[in-house]
Amino acid sequence: MLELNDPLGRLVRKLDDLRPDPSLINLAAALKSAKLTAADVAAFAQTSPKSYHRSLVVRRDHYELLVLTWLPGQGSVPHDHAGSVSAMLVLQGVAAEGCWRTAADGYVDLEYEAQVLPGEITAWQDAGLHTVRNASPNGEPLVTVHVYAPPLRDFRRFVPRPTRVAVSQDQQRPVQDIVVIGGGFSGSMTAAQILRQASHQATPVRVHLIERQGAIGEGLAYSTRDLAHLLNVPAGRMSAWPDLPDDFRQWADRNYGPVQAGDFLPRRYYGEYVRETLLAASQKASPHVQLLVHFDEVRRLARHPAGGWMVNFARGTSLPAAAVVLAIGHRPPPDPIGKLWSGPRERFIADPWRPFATNPIAPSDPVVVLGSGLTAVDAALSLSTQPRSASITLVSRRGLLPQAHAAAHGAPPDLTEVVNEHLQSPAGVQVKSLFRQLREIVDRVTQQGQTWRVAIDALRPHTADLWRAANPQQRQLFLRHVRPFWEVHRHRMATGVAERFHGLMKQGMVKVIAGRVSAAQASEESVRLYVRDKGEERLREVTAQWVINCTGPSASNSAESNPVIGSLLIHGWVQPDPLALGLETTVDGEIVDSQGTTASNLFVVGTLRKPISWESTAVPELRAQAATVAHKAMLAALGTSNCRT
Numbered sequence: 001m002l003e004l005n006d007p008l009g010r011l012v013r014k015l016d017d018l019r020p021d022p023s024l025i026n027l028a029a030a031l032k033s034a035k036l037t038a039a040d041v042a043a044f045a046q047t048s049p050k051s052y053h054r055s056l057v058v059r060r061d062h063y064e065l066l067v068l069t070w071l072p073g074q075g076s077v078p079h080d081h082a083g084s085v086s087a088m089l090v091l092q093g094v095a096a097e098g099c100w101r102t103a104a105d106g107y108v109d110l111e112y113e114a115q116v117l118p119g120e121i122t123a124w125q126d127a128g129l130h131t132v133r134n135a136s137p138n139g140e141p142l143v144t145v146h147v148y149a150p151p152l153r154d155f156r157r158f159v160p161r162p163t164r165v166a167v168s169q170d171q172q173r174p175v176q177d178i179v180v181i182g183g184g185f186s187g188s189m190t191a192a193q194i195l196r197q198a199s200h201q202a203t204p205v206r207v208h209l210i211e212r213q214g215a216i217g218e219g220l221a222y223s224t225r226d227l228a229h230l231l232n233v234p235a236g237r238m239s240a241w242p243d244l245p246d247d248f249r250q251w252a253d254r255n256y257g258p259v260q261a262g263d264f265l266p267r268r269y270y271g272e273y274v275r276e277t278l279l280a281a282s283q284k285a286s287p288h289v290q291l292l293v294h295f296d297e298v299r300r301l302a303r304h305p306a307g308g309w310m311v312n313f314a315r316g317t318s319l320p321a322a323a324v325v326l327a328i329g330h331r332p333p334p335d336p337i338g339k340l341w342s343g344p345r346e347r348f349i350a351d352p353w354r355p356f357a358t359n360p361i362a363p364s365d366p367v368v369v370l371g372s373g374l375t376a377v378d379a380a381l382s383l384s385t386q387p388r389s390a391s392i393t394l395v396s397r398r399g400l401l402p403q404a405h406a407a408a409h410g411a412p413p414d415l416t417e418v419v420n421e422h423l424q425s426p427a428g429v430q431v432k433s434l435f436r437q438l439r440e441i442v443d444r445v446t447q448q449g450q451t452w453r454v455a456i457d458a459l460r461p462h463t464a465d466l467w468r469a470a471n472p473q474q475r476q477l478f479l480r481h482v483r484p485f486w487e488v489h490r491h492r493m494a495t496g497v498a499e500r501f502h503g504l505m506k507q508g509m510v511k512v513i514a515g516r517v518s519a520a521q522a523s524e525e526s527v528r529l530y531v532r533d534k535g536e537e538r539l540r541e542v543t544a545q546w547v548i549n550c551t552g553p554s555a556s557n558s559a560e561s562n563p564v565i566g567s568l569l570i571h572g573w574v575q576p577d578p579l580a581l582g583l584e585t586t587v588d589g590e591i592v593d594s595q596g597t598t599a600s601n602l603f604v605v606g607t608l609r610k611p612i613s614w615e616s617t618a619v620p621e622l623r624a625q626a627a628t629v630a631h632k633a634m635l636a637a638l639g640t641s642n643c644r645t
Helices: 007-016 024-034 038-044 185-201 247-256 267-284 374-383 416-423 431-447 453-469 472-490 495-506 563-569 607-613 619-643
Strands: 053-059 064-070 085-092 095-102 108-116 121-124 129-134 142-149 176-181 205-210 289-294 298-303 309-313 319-321 323-326 367-370 392-396 510-522 527-533 539-544 546-549 590-592 598-604
Touching: 007 024, 007 038, 007 053, 007 064, 024 085, 024 121, 024 142, 024 563, 038 053, 038 085, 038 142, 064 129, 085 095, 108 121, 176 185, 176 319, 176 619, 185 205, 185 267, 185 289, 185 619, 205 309, 247 267, 267 289, 298 563, 309 323, 323 619, 367 374, 367 539, 374 392, 374 495, 392 539, 416 431, 416 453, 431 453, 431 472, 453 472, 453 607, 495 510, 510 539, 527 546, 598 619
Parallel strands: 176 205, 176 323, 205 289, 323 598, 367 392, 367 546, 392 510
Antiparallel strands: 053 064, 064 142, 085 121, 085 142, 095 108, 095 129, 298 309, 309 319, 510 527, 527 539, 590 598
């Protein structure tokens, strides 16, 4: 019987309190905090001479807790976990956890074994093949505690290669594998850069591009099918190659021309361009350089003791990789009013980019959009493709709308001297002082007949250096007080988009409220929202038939947002930054782990680099990151090649 106040009973209570689909981070944290000893599970630690013994402690709908006991020489067969995440705590003895890969002939080969010592925890996502065996040096039984979520109802058993069956030459992997996780702009152009650079340097590599959706090159940013959703940067500044500045405009001119450098083109076109650019790089690559696209999901990354990583897929077979690039984009927006909502949720659209998300909305349906940024503008335009008879109300804390690009403006001023003054200040960058000076520069350039945009554009090449020179308190100050105003001036609407959107506002079809939602009461037919206007105590009642969440994407730096991140967090191989913007990296994109050590074969391209760069979402920054990381990934592959047998 379990005692509620003993360590095992307290562990059960913690597991009971977890949400229905706990992550492996949740499971490992619960095991660690329980502080179990072998004595605490002695009643369940039974042995069997035939096989290791499994004792069920408790089973619930969302998890099961077991104690396994292994005599010397006992171990599991290679198996997967068929949809369950799991965490294992060693209480007595030494465990050897093996990682296996599937060969083309149907056998599985041991890739490596890693020891798990008493008190240590290892965790597995619901993918990959592994084994556990008793590796205790003194012949004592191995006692382990396992949590599976959901309960392990099934698993696949695999057959190790018999010693009499030789490994074929094709299975010996003489070429190094580089895995790029994420097939949007960042991942696709990193893969393209590796193909291009490896061909020039005669480096034999296989580039594996992993995308869990059904299209490469698009990501969230360019997946829209709506031709009204335009790029917010002119075509002449959107080349995917740093050394070919007019490449996108020329591509668009050939396919959709004539196109001028100042034209704002549909985002859908840009997704096509990125995809075709990658495939062209693959076709031009040398024979010893290969691109392999996997429409799959990486569920786990594990360090390979001989160098590199083991990559476990949701459906495909595991793959050893000399280097891995995390090119994981944003996740859907968090729910800002979930705790304030009562009633059915059918009329709340959590993710406006989900396919067919807004299809049920009729032109006669009043709509409330949470947020007033570029995503909210896109949503309003999509809802207004047909003439509307009901209004669209945008609700955001400050009611700020993105500014528009100017039809034309002069060259940006040179801010090098101003920026150096702040960078060299003994106190570091002071946000209030910097932006006070920026306002003065804006006033000066407008008096000279130019627009404020030239001042913002002039600061952009320096933002990464300024961000790095600001201490955590100053960065927090920026995020809390300056960021909303910076964003609406920095990320602008295309001129055509602005004209359409402001036209809808003049017609009364689009309204903007500056305030916060205090409550939302939903029925099957409508939603009643109570909004507290900015700076006022009174509540405004707004009735709509639909509520769309356009509050902006969330970071992919948690176990809940992406399983591969969870598999790295569990062992401290990555660490989120204190401001929860992304992951800690070096300036060149190498991961920095929880001990402050730089990884030489795990890299980040894209939005997860915001902690070190801040500006890490736009094409000019991302294309430069892709080129640098491609070079470093090939160096890592060559180094791994030298150390692996």
